[in-house]
Amino acid sequence: MTSATKRITDFIAGLRYEDLPESAIELAKHCLLDWLGVTIAGSREPLVSLLLDQAEEEGGNRVCSLVGQSHKCAPGWAALINGAASHALDFDDVVSSMGGHPSVPVFPALLASAEIRPTTGQQFISAFIAGFEAECRVGTLAAPGHYARGFHATGTVGTFGAAAACAHLHQFDSGKWQAAFGLAAAQAAGLKCMFGTMTKPFHAGKAAANGLLAARLAGRGFSANGEALEAEQGFIATQADGLNWEGVQAMGEDLGIAKVMFKYHAACYLTHATIEAVSQLQTEYQVADEDVAEIIVKVPPSHLRVCNIQEPKTGLEAKFSLRFTTALAFCGRRTDDYAFTDLAASDPDLISISNKVRVQPVDFLPNNYSSNVEIVLVSGQKLHSSADVSRATPHHEMPAQWKKLSAKFVGLVEPVLGADATRALIDSVASLETLDDMNSIISLAQAK
């Protein structure tokens, strides 16, 4: 078998800023803005303070910034904590070919690397796109078996993304790229059964830290199997249904980042189509609670193993509950990060509607990001709606997307850093490719 690892790493190593399509560069900036927003807000979550306590016990050379915090810590800990913080709200971007969240493992590793040695905005952009590409290629190679079995791709596949971004920044030769992928494969972990607990965002942080470590050790000459993806008893053999060659064949056609999707609800992306469909119905009909007999939510069968917690008890569990998110949308509540608290999970109005929601797996939907909703009224009348959130943004809509992301960013960041720093960060990301040194933007993202 031709080496998939070498073909993929050679392709990614060859990505040059000068050759990148303008739209990819634009999307990298969208990803960074969105990532900074969810990380700065996420930095206030309880799980982050537990990790900070642990980092304090470990100590380290304080050379890398914690986004949204006022202090620095050791590179590996910065990658871990920034990664966990950025996925804490589950409000970060998504790409289907990876089967997960592309930015949260990659940016934390890359930021840490950029603080260890000076990095320009253009180097940073191309390294990020390289990491993103690695996730899409490895994710596709392992699809569909990997995610279906129960692996959390953000943790597993994300490790390759983080390693690839750092390898790209350090301009590794071919052997070191392959060793970095080997060391990534050797550490890749994460289980879907952790959804709804602090360990889900922890996966993202570990992917970032482990990917950074993989690249650092490979750079020093550490040896690993150089064909870790396709090897007998390698990553694909142990954790997928076989090597899906599409992951390699499509290289060079479209960059993975072209398909990135952003979240405007702070819950599992697989609940978004349902939220949209329910909101549409309520905008049109304004159904009252007492008039509802049942709400039938029709989704792909695989959703049942991802986001179908029946009676969530915590805010984190609520993010993975189609019943709860349906109730939020039905009641016209916010669906941003303020919606998913432990208190909201015990709100009697939401629970009352939740209890009328029945999640029904169906096979006829066009893709994994679609949903049909039927509200059955006490009167017997049935209201129908559907939504599909699978579409990536076409080029002409990018300015509109930037505006939408900026508004989301302001909502997340202003309460933490204040209006001036929030504005300065948006401007700085907007002109990312002109930066001589990433430190200027990194320091803006810290709390004063």
Place this chain on the structure above:
Amino acid sequence: MTSATKRITDFIAGLRYEDLPESAIELAKHCLLDWLGVTIAGSREPLVSLLLDQAEEEGGNRVCSLVGQSHKCAPGWAALINGAASHALDFDDVVSSMGGHPSVPVFPALLASAEIRPTTGQQFISAFIAGFEAECRVGTLAAPGHYARGFHATGTVGTFGAAAACAHLHQFDSGKWQAAFGLAAAQAAGLKCMFGTMTKPFHAGKAAANGLLAARLAGRGFSANGEALEAEQGFIATQADGLNWEGVQAMGEDLGIAKVMFKYHAACYLTHATIEAVSQLQTEYQVADEDVAEIIVKVPPSHLRVCNIQEPKTGLEAKFSLRFTTALAFCGRRTDDYAFTDLAASDPDLISISNKVRVQPVDFLPNNYSSNVEIVLVSGQKLHSSADVSRATPHHEMPAQWKKLSAKFVGLVEPVLGADATRALIDSVASLETLDDMNSIISLAQAK
């Protein structure tokens, strides 16, 4: 399904020093002596210096000792480096119910914990036995599919062992024990395709560091799925062929540590029966190189995916080569850690015999640790021998085992620490249960 995770963690949490059989305490001391020996010698391997450089870049609170080194580093890094050093020679102990090496993930995590807060010898012994037990239970639950698929149990299952040892030391309540297992499951990684590279011992180090982190975070209140072993999309569902209930049913009959086996050759344990069988034949017949037509090595089929590297180029690869280890034994060479160098891998005499070795998978052997060897002479005569290294040591043979392990220890440690420290360490381990504080023994294991 009854919670396997809770049943296992409850049982292990309940292990008390006072109730442990004398033989288990004795074996824990054998494990520690052997572990210290292979770690002190392993601390001089190239992969350790690469990890030390990385640790230096990260920095940290220098509170935990690096065995065989003269300095200290942060707890997580100490666990990682001591773990990798101890598995670097592949000369450490084995237990079949785990499917791997029990001591190398557990002791490093436990030593680091014992330096964070004072720990007596008795607490240390019982925590080690608890970690060992976790590995045997989780290993059995996941058997035989886990190892057969290509997971390296020392890395994966070892993470639970390290977490359990630390949880036992900190006397966690039931919820924290389950969270510690959840966080272990979320980080468990390691692939058999890495055998023969530096990444194999790295797995042991990561298991130690990740297990330590799992326990520390669980202790702080970090949340995880509390049924990580048996959960849908949990550890067993993603990485085994189903839950093998023997792992739970046998609890309380015999402790896992009762079945520990020690190595006297510094190669994969699955090569040991073959080495013994070849040595027997050579002791009896002293066959000359030129008289050999062929050496047929008959082993269980699963060996082909573990230790059958045909033409090893490095010392690390040679440890996983039945052909090379057969040649060593045939030529009457040493089979300790001095035998497996890059230079030895290119020795023409060894290569010449290696090339006459044919590894043949057969189904009739009594267990996975047996081998039949047939030397076919140029004259047509055939010489037969067989060996079985599956037997654990019965109680009456323990003094003899201690002697044998002490001799191995002297060979490994004297060149690094000198005769006095070597003797002092042996005496100290021999009276481990009387120690008020593990720091006395830890400081002896450091280079001056």
